[in-house]
Amino acid sequence: MVIQLNTRFKAQGKKPNWCPGCGDHGLLSATIKTVEKKGLLPNEVVITSGIGCSSSFPHWTSAYGIHAIHGRALPPAIGVHMANPELTVISVGGDGDGYGIGGNHFIHTARRNPNITYMVMNNQIYGLTLGQASPSSQLGHITTTTPEGVEEEPINPIALALGAGATFVARAYTRDSKHLQMIIDKAMDHRGFAFVDVISPCVTFNKLNTYEWFNKRVYKLEDHDTSDPSAAFGKAMEWGDKIPLGIFYQIDRPTLNDKNPVTRNKIPVKEPLGFNAQNIDMEEVFDEFR
Amino acid sequence: MVIQLNTRFKAQGKKPNWCPGCGDHGLLSATIKTVEKKGLLPNEVVITSGIGCSSSFPHWTSAYGIHAIHGRALPPAIGVHMANPELTVISVGGDGDGYGIGGNHFIHTARRNPNITYMVMNNQIYGLTLGQASPSSQLGHITTTTPEGVEEEPINPIALALGAGATFVARAYTRDSKHLQMIIDKAMDHRGFAFVDVISPCVTFNKLNTYEWFNKRVYKLEDHDTSDPSAAFGKAMEWGDKIPLGIFYQIDRPTLNDKNPVTRNKIPVKEPLGFNAQNIDMEEVFDEFR
């Protein structure tokens, strides 16, 4: 009985249940292409997500995955990553999942700088629950919970990530698959927490921020100093007639595992269990208590 | 039986149980002075907090207060504020409470822009639980949970507040009471969410970031354009040999209650209860279901 090594990331026999035209299809295929191009194998990759249309993402791949509870894509990713730093860990989710209920994990993961790629399919709406306003819904957007239009300033994911201390901050757009793949590629190459806000339109519930709406607004960052926080923050403020795509900010900082007393030297999952197996002298341990 | 109107904000017969020298004493007295100077009355003010040494703050005043659960100083403040927009609402807490477990409420309250003043007594440590690292503990700081020193980049509260879309962002220091009072005064005058990161040293558990440490580092922002987000962000990055105090950023934006369909016109707590009392024709309401 031998198992064939699978090199294809596309799930066999399962088809995404996203609406036709949903932006999420775009991120899925760009991700599959990128990881395959990088020569990764599905068994070496763990994809975590929360809950939402977008968060069903792991199911459509053949990698290992954690379809966690709502808003909690990142903490299990950290757990996986520290338990076995050799695995490639990717986290995905929606704007509601990642910027709404999961917002705290987002900002704390950013400053921790684990070597994880986090991509948020931002459709500025709660898709799975049928179209309520999300924290990134545009001011004035009329949704099922905002009959007079959204009254709260939307979250600015790029600015937030910068403010939280992320070391790689980018935006991409599912309609531009080449660029998206390039960004995913760079994000995955980045040592540390790489965050990508992925514009991924919801064709069913967001009739405002449509492909057409974005097509005429997006442009690619050029001549931009990605190491300058103030410049990055200035660019982050741009959202309206012009919407920049690309890498806003990238710096080098030791990763979480570089600094952790255990993971800087060891792969925890490969270590033996217990005192004796680890050659720890129990008598010495007990001496503290005498 | 007549109750004497109390104009003094200091709690009678209760003394703060903070350690002698704790920075929190400074914020308490500066706040009391400022609100009294503004002519506010204790019965018109509600102070909310979470859990921590700092969060016992409301108990030492004679105002109304909500000593909420850990990390949840802000949501009840929003509830109070929207139920009765005539009240003055102040929220306080510690760095663990506000930037750690409560981080998500912090960023979402910032973008919502309710007319609330939020002051965080930042001592870069978990005081009440006896000295663990907090999210704002300095890199390398040796605490009871970081025997080799903090390994995670600390949160930058000013940058985070800017990234989250706060309309008033400032830093003050409990050792400079005059300046602190000035900042509290301006924060309370600000229409919208006013956030103040208050350096408030813990003399018992933080032996690193002491008064001496701060005294030689703090300086006051001058010639700083408080309306420029990039400039504010640049200044926010400053933390080390030089630590700026003052207002980093302040802009005018409609507040939550300005835009809410109910609170823009009404004081909910003063409205009559039920359909008929509100002169709502139930038949008309039911018509939708016929």
Add this chain to the structure above:
Amino acid sequence: MSDKNSKLPIKRFSIRYGGSAGDGLQSTGRLIQKYFNKLGYSVFGFPGTQSTIRGGHIWQHIEFAVDKIFNFSQELDLLIALNTDTLLTHSKDLKDGAILIYDTSRVKLDNYQELLDSKNIKLVGGELFRYARDINKTSTVLAMTISTAAMLRLLGLSTDEFIDTIRKRFVNKEKIIEFNIQAVKKGVEFMNANLGTVFSCEIPEKKDTRDIVVNGNEAIALGAVASGLKFLGQYPITPASQIMMYLSKHSEKFGVVVKQAEDEIAAINMVIGASFAGVRAMTATSGPGISLKTEAIGYAAMTETPLVIVNSMRGGPSTGIPTKMEQSDLMSSIYASHGESPRVVLAPKSIEDAYYITIRAFNLADKYQLPVFILSDFGLSERTSNVTPFVEKKIERGLIWTGPTEKFPVFKRKQITENGVSPRAFPPTVGGEYILVGAEHDEFSNSLSGNRCGLPLSQEIHEKMTRKRFRKLDYLQEELREGEFYGEDNADHTIICWGSTYGAVKEAIDYLNTNTDNTWNMLSFTDIHPLPKRTLKLLERINHPIMFEVNFTGQFAGLLQMYFKYSVDDRIMLLGGEAPTASFISKEAMKWRNK
């Protein structure tokens, strides 16, 4: 084909539409019910939803009758199949001789032919989606209108009133109205070309009804407004989102601040703040949200903050089966939060009851200053039915202190009283200033967790305060509703149930009493916790108890054992997400016939 003379007379008729998410089953379903309601029939609707936005299989049950319907039937008189999964899921429920309308291009009968034949099903096939596209290329939902009009023709009912209903629904959307009118015509033609009118519907006596067609969520929302709700803090989640969506829509008019929070924790803590400030406040969610609110629920109980919490239960645990029905959150509602804290749990039995129980929930919360759960479920929140227009009830805000009185010269927020209830004051009441606190505290709400914790007085206070908080339950249980019997007196068998399964069990009891030689009754509960002490008297009247609840571990049975030492050893279990029907319950109950 022209109408035949001898039509089948009907008093009750059950229809099921099956299709894909996105086919518009639920919205058209409501229209059809409004139509039958207008004609004076009792109507009942129930959706079979999925947590997928497009594709998959969803369904909509619609039933109408001359007499009041308490629950939808398992057996179908008519099945309208817009996809093949409809047959997979529902063909087993077709009655002998029932009718199947189906889309010939989407539905493959092959695997079902034998079954359909054996049941003598009348087949009416047509290219419903093509007809729809012929009217308007992009609007596949017209297939629903076409099949509905075909159904009306089958029943010999006028389509004019149906068109009126459509007009009202789409007021000012002339194009849509026009398309629908064409679709109605097409549907009638289509049925005329097939079976024509087969049934003769008994005409209800009720005319010009003022009944309204609402679902459980709407009933709760309306009940909350009638109670004086001013603040709703909520985070979207199936099947509770609709409460927020409905109240948002009318936020300004109803004077209800609706705050969609960043998560469920923020939502309930906002509500606590609002309640502290003096307004009536509520949060609504389902299981996952309740789990997140757990800590705050204990805080509300400890601080004695009135709060109404709607939990619309769905299949669990965890994400579970989020668009299906289960009654599995009973114990977790009673025991949510660490430590010991009192609360009330009410489980409405019907849509009407959902409205009135909401009013009771607000009154109990205010009078006894504690969190009150309304335990709805997917089956109740999403079912629709016609109900008599709701009326307002007395609002009781409990003990509110606005200044010194003889009894309360000084304000002590947690004053220890006989029934455990203390006065509340709202800011800016002068003299009422106090700090709400989740640590144990004295009568003035001064926290003990600082300097005074550990002194002998703090032990005494904790014990006194615990007793005070729980004493409220002793008093309030007296005003709770006790279980309600229905069926034969002193019956051989009693089915015990709680909450939303009331209607299904009731219909089962009628069936069992008619169709078996045993006598049957039911004892149904809505006020679950604390169970009124006099419940034991009711239980003692039972000869043979059978528990019916939609969960695995038998939670309510466990409560009866724990609180009354009353054992129910026989139970009917349903697990799988579908709401119960009378025929399922009857069939299961039959096991004990003559035992």
Add this chain to the structure above:
Amino acid sequence: MSDKNSKLPIKRFSIRYGGSAGDGLQSTGRLIQKYFNKLGYSVFGFPGTQSTIRGGHIWQHIEFAVDKIFNFSQELDLLIALNTDTLLTHSKDLKDGAILIYDTSRVKLDNYQELLDSKNIKLVGGELFRYARDINKTSTVLAMTISTAAMLRLLGLSTDEFIDTIRKRFVNKEKIIEFNIQAVKKGVEFMNANLGTVFSCEIPEKKDTRDIVVNGNEAIALGAVASGLKFLGQYPITPASQIMMYLSKHSEKFGVVVKQAEDEIAAINMVIGASFAGVRAMTATSGPGISLKTEAIGYAAMTETPLVIVNSMRGGPSTGIPTKMEQSDLMSSIYASHGESPRVVLAPKSIEDAYYITIRAFNLADKYQLPVFILSDFGLSERTSNVTPFVEKKIERGLIWTGPTEKFPVFKRKQITENGVSPRAFPPTVGGEYILVGAEHDEFSNSLSGNRCGLPLSQEIHEKMTRKRFRKLDYLQEELREGEFYGEDNADHTIICWGSTYGAVKEAIDYLNTNTDNTWNMLSFTDIHPLPKRTLKLLERINHPIMFEVNFTGQFAGLLQMYFKYSVDDRIMLLGGEAPTASFISKEAMKWRNK
């Protein structure tokens, strides 16, 4: 004063220090216990903590004896008062003729003089804090050393070994050692000038003991490392923080990744991820943290992810009395999270047991793939005692799939098996790829909540999977420990208890059997949920059951009623935060004497 010839012989001696937060009671307390341990005595320590950092009243109990101590005594032989609140709190517990050492400038005897006189208390007053300041101006904690040395003098014990203990504790801190040595001298002088040596301590047989002095938290942490813990996700909270603090300290050496999370939700979800990746993982907290973890607990149960969750209970509800003891989270541990999900709840009875139960917890979690609670409490987590050095036990990791086998040729993460346990695979196992999911799912862990939810197969799967998950409890209950009797066989009265109150009840049973004409025994439980089925057999051996648990609603009694229809109508209640003592329990139990 010089030593007298006739000294009081003692076998057991109880001491209480009372002072303010910041006086160093707890750290010196541990030193003193290490000292007695070294001499071969059994020791027992218990702190009376406050959630205030400075000031307030805290205390430290220290007891030593020739024979094993199971719990600290209520009655005191010696009270060392560093503030007046010490008298307020503890003077009532002084034995007749006991000794009071006190600081004359801080302690006002006035209000207590009468009581002290009536009890013939020997007073030894001195300016302990001034003596301390005389040695070193800033180090008031030296007052603890001074009074301790005075105590040793009183007992006629050598101070050399005590100085050794100090040297070891402050190794390389010569200044501190020097100050302490001066303080010891001062203390001896002080006592010589007062009572001198009053007692003659029986010398224990045990010599050169290798026993260690640990508290419950440390025992759990050590047990976890012995079990192969690799990942601890935690957020600070009393009284569980110490677990994280101890493991952080040795993180590198023990190979345990310690991640202090941003909140309890992140902590447990990190742990879930780590467990998924194949390591043994744990989270620890107390009530408020458990409440926040509620949603993830259900997710772990649903996804069958092994997990050890320490809940060190404290006084509730809400913030409650955070530094006091209560057993009030039993029901909320069993029912935490919406829907129905299996879990195991173990409550260690002693410090030794805390270590060994932790190992069992990890083995059960892995073998049955579910969350296992360790229900400690403030009383156990913070008590200290000498225990035999712990030994390692077999580690059982359960069914792990690393490639095709005859029995499992294809990997199905949720394969339905006889005992409900399915194989697990960890990344990067080839062929083991699967998605962990909280929605209901099939054997391959494919989610049903998307397109397949609502089809008949999904009902079937939900039912099968629910049964599978709960079947694990049926199997595992067989390997759980049943209740343990102690005391007279077939006794007149049986005190039933669970968890950490074991020691206090045990001592009470001894007392009652010696001092009453009734016979008494106890039935103590550590494995609480699921209660082994054979428990009923034990219960049937009881003549008159009395329940003792430290909560208000009688939670364990409720469980016995619910699961075994076994009624315990008499109970001893303790509420107020202080850990129980044998004399409290005996006194209460006496009520049933001769009944």
